[in-house]
Amino acid sequence: MQKLILLLLNTICWSLILPAQAPPLQLQIDQPGAAIQPTMWGIFFEDINLAADGGIYAELVKNRSFEFSEPLMGWKVENAESEFGNVLIINRSGLNSANPRFARVSVQNDNSKLELHNQGFRGMGIKQGETYHFSLWAKAGTGNLSLNLSLVSSTGKKLAQGSLPISGSTWKKHELSFKASDTEAKAKLVITFQGKGSVDLDMISLFPATTWKNRPGGLRADLAQLLADLKPGFLRFPGGCIVEGRDLSQRYQWKKSVGAIESREMIVNRWNTEFLHRPTPDYYQTFGLGFFEYFQLAEDIGAEPLPILNCGMACQFNTAEVVPMDELDPYVQDALDLIEFANGSTDSPWGKLRAEMGHPAPFKLKLLGVGNEQWGPQYFERYKVFAKAIKAKYPNIKLVSGTGPFPEGSFFDLANQELKDLNAEIVDEHYYRNPSWFLDNATRYDKYDRKGPKIFAGEYAAQSVAIASPDNKNNWECALSEAAFMTGLERNAEVVNLCSYAPLFAHSEGWQWTPNLIWFDNLRAMGTPNYYVQKLFSNFKGTHTLPLLHQGQPLTGQERLYGSAVLDKNSNEVILKLVNATDKNVSRDVELAGIKKLNTTATQWVLKGTQLDQLNSLDKPTNISPIESSMPLKGKMLKVELAAHSVTVLKFKLG
Numbered sequence: 001m002q003k004l005i006l007l008l009l010n011t012i013c014w015s016l017i018l019p020a021q022a023p024p025l026q027l028q029i030d031q032p033g034a035a036i037q038p039t040m041w042g043i044f045f046e047d048i049n050l051a052a053d054g055g056i057y058a059e060l061v062k063n064r065s066f067e068f069s070e071p072l073m074g075w076k077v078e079n080a081e082s083e084f085g086n087v088l089i090i091n092r093s094g095l096n097s098a099n100p101r102f103a104r105v106s107v108q109n110d111n112s113k114l115e116l117h118n119q120g121f122r123g124m125g126i127k128q129g130e131t132y133h134f135s136l137w138a139k140a141g142t143g144n145l146s147l148n149l150s151l152v153s154s155t156g157k158k159l160a161q162g163s164l165p166i167s168g169s170t171w172k173k174h175e176l177s178f179k180a181s182d183t184e185a186k187a188k189l190v191i192t193f194q195g196k197g198s199v200d201l202d203m204i205s206l207f208p209a210t211t212w213k214n215r216p217g218g219l220r221a222d223l224a225q226l227l228a229d230l231k232p233g234f235l236r237f238p239g240g241c242i243v244e245g246r247d248l249s250q251r252y253q254w255k256k257s258v259g260a261i262e263s264r265e266m267i268v269n270r271w272n273t274e275f276l277h278r279p280t281p282d283y284y285q286t287f288g289l290g291f292f293e294y295f296q297l298a299e300d301i302g303a304e305p306l307p308i309l310n311c312g313m314a315c316q317f318n319t320a321e322v323v324p325m326d327e328l329d330p331y332v333q334d335a336l337d338l339i340e341f342a343n344g345s346t347d348s349p350w351g352k353l354r355a356e357m358g359h360p361a362p363f364k365l366k367l368l369g370v371g372n373e374q375w376g377p378q379y380f381e382r383y384k385v386f387a388k389a390i391k392a393k394y395p396n397i398k399l400v401s402g403t404g405p406f407p408e409g410s411f412f413d414l415a416n417q418e419l420k421d422l423n424a425e426i427v428d429e430h431y432y433r434n435p436s437w438f439l440d441n442a443t444r445y446d447k448y449d450r451k452g453p454k455i456f457a458g459e460y461a462a463q464s465v466a467i468a469s470p471d472n473k474n475n476w477e478c479a480l481s482e483a484a485f486m487t488g489l490e491r492n493a494e495v496v497n498l499c500s501y502a503p504l505f506a507h508s509e510g511w512q513w514t515p516n517l518i519w520f521d522n523l524r525a526m527g528t529p530n531y532y533v534q535k536l537f538s539n540f541k542g543t544h545t546l547p548l549l550h551q552g553q554p555l556t557g558q559e560r561l562y563g564s565a566v567l568d569k570n571s572n573e574v575i576l577k578l579v580n581a582t583d584k585n586v587s588r589d590v591e592l593a594g595i596k597k598l599n600t601t602a603t604q605w606v607l608k609g610t611q612l613d614q615l616n617s618l619d620k621p622t623n624i625s626p627i628e629s630s631m632p633l634k635g636k637m638l639k640v641e642l643a644a645h646s647v648t649v650l651k652f653k654l655g
């Protein structure tokens with residue numbers, strides 16, 4: 001009895017001095033659950049923040065075909081003198097409705113100092129030693145004129161130059177290449193004229209020779225590489241609200257984005273004037289990055305293409321215009337024709353165009369979105385018509401429908417009910433919420449109907465201030481909370497089949513919306529902490545979920561720890577993702593249940609910030625980025641040290 005009392009006293013004393021030892025987490029390796037879809041982690045692309053023109057589309061000349069509302073926006077005409085030299089904008093609308101305007105340059109004097117400058121997109125990023133391809137469509141008029149071309153730095157230094165005689169009295173493409181002698185973020189293109197006479201100029205263009213896959217007129221290689229490094233499961237394009245347009249006339253029409261570049265009809269970008277606090281009056285869509293190029297990019301980076309099409313509704317935050325039901329046919333036909341463009345035989349009209357554009361093989365389109373962020377009965381009514389027509393002709397195409405802009409509330413509830421009743425296959429949900437919402441919603445999908453529609457977490461990003469606030473930052477707190485939330489997406493891979501952070505890109509001097517996954521300027525690019533969170537999940541997605549338990553329950557924020565685990569059946573590897581949302585280092589044992597003892601090496605990636613408001617920047621792009629290390633793993637107990645405010649990914653091989 002005395003012994004028992006002493007033992008009890010001893011236990012009570014120790015428990016007062018030492019913190020209670022946390023019970024080990026249990027990783028049930030022999031109980032793989034749902035298959036993780038190869039599409040699980042993907043990319044959302046929208047031409048917002050100069051993502052396409054001025055961004056990944058490597059064209060350096062702004063307003064190359066003089067089609068902006070102000071035809072000389074982006075251009076400067078220097079030393080125009082009416083009697084010696086001038087530039088006239090001519091509109092031949094009847095003859096070329098897609099590209100009506102061109103510039104007629106007249107020089108009447110050998111000594112004319114007339115100059116045409118193009119300022120690029122916040123300047124032109126020029127790199128030392130890089131070759132630049134200049135091209136334009138031109139037609140000689142009277143006399144004999146040559147163009148002198150130069151790239152000039154912000155301090156007036158010539159970085160490259162060349163001369164291009166213009167010949168022929170019909171429209172013809174003229175080209176010239178030159179190499180840059182220096183690097184400059186804010187160069188301009190300067191055209192001067194030699195001789196006397198007149199020339200007509202259009203589609204004045206400048207591209208670096210080095211592009212993604214070195215395609216002429218292609219994409220910025222550094223930005224495309226950042227996408228490829230994500231190893232994304234899908235590429236959603238072209239948005240976003242850009243699909244809808246402020247009104248229907250400004251909706252994205254994929255047919256106008258394919259074919260010869262010079263015949264793609266440009267329109268104003270809907271983000272041009274969307275935010276009065278971030279006006280971008282020079283923001284237009286040239287469609288140089290059009291649907292063919294999106295499909296090609298998806299193929300290049302191993303992602304399933306996921307186009308989203310307008311469903312006969314303009315943005316409901318703007319005009320909310322809808323097309324009458326009896327005039328919906330052309331919209332539906334656009335969807336059917338798009339499937340033919342992507343997958344059709346080269347004998348079909350749209351398949352033939354794909355082949356002519358350089359891709360006779362089909363793009364193997366399997367997924368198609370109908371509408372972006374629509375809500376209300378007008379959406380379901382229109383969606384039904386699309387679904388019926390598409391399924392009748394292409395039963396294997398999986399359709400994505402949407403629940404609107406908010407992840408809860410009456411629009412969301414109605415959409416969920418209606419779409420369930422319509423047997424919707426994949427439903428898109430959007431969440432732009434504060435970091436606490438993301439932590440609190442790590443269990444969001446635990447109770448979703450396993451037999452209901454699959455979920456596309458199609459747009460999400462933690463907002464450090466508020467949705468659409470220009471003060472939002474891509475800080476570590478936001479990235480950490482997204483990681484915690486993503487463990488919930490992964491644990492529920494049975495229901496959640498696709499996920500994408502949004503928006504994707506932002507030019508540091510030309511953005512309208514923040515936060516964004518990747519920031520860039522004219523020469524540099526960087527992944528945010530959020531990018532590295534996405535990369536860790538996507539690069540280590542596995543093939544099947546594994547139960548990771550804390551006292552018999554999934555780890556969903558107990559003691560502010562979050563976690564998920566997967567098995568990769570192809571490589572026979574286990575991957576564990578743990579998020580420590582506390583401000584303390586935490587040490588935990590993880591019991592590896594259901595396997596024989598291991599004698600191996602585990603690889604660990606730790607992503608952490610020293611402060612919650614820490615950022616990456618173009619000067620310090622990897623401030624917060626994964627740090628890799630390895631550790632021996634013996635037996636069946638894994639000891640993990642989770643740094644304060646960190647995301648840890650651990651990978652080890654079985655057997």
Ligand code: AHR
Nearest residue numbers: 239240241242373502503
């Ligand atoms: O990602 C920015 C915008 O947010 C998208 O265009 C839209 O779908 C959402 O409201």
